[in-house]
Amino acid sequence: MRAKYPKKAQEKIGKVMDEFKKGDLKRSSGDKVKNRKQAAAIGISEAREEGLKVPKKKD
Helix, strand or coil: CCCCCCCCHHHHHHHHHHHHCCCCCEECCCEEEHHHHHHHHHHHHHHHHCCCCCCCCCC
């Protein structure tokens, strides 16, 4: 099975998901993230900001 994202991007997303599981991940408003899909989106967004290779945003 092929990986969906490059290794560095997977590591970044994994770190964000760990924060989510611990309950430490927060939105920009300061509220805790309660949705798994939103946590994954935050991880992908942060990976994109760091210049890691992830798919472009859909319009």
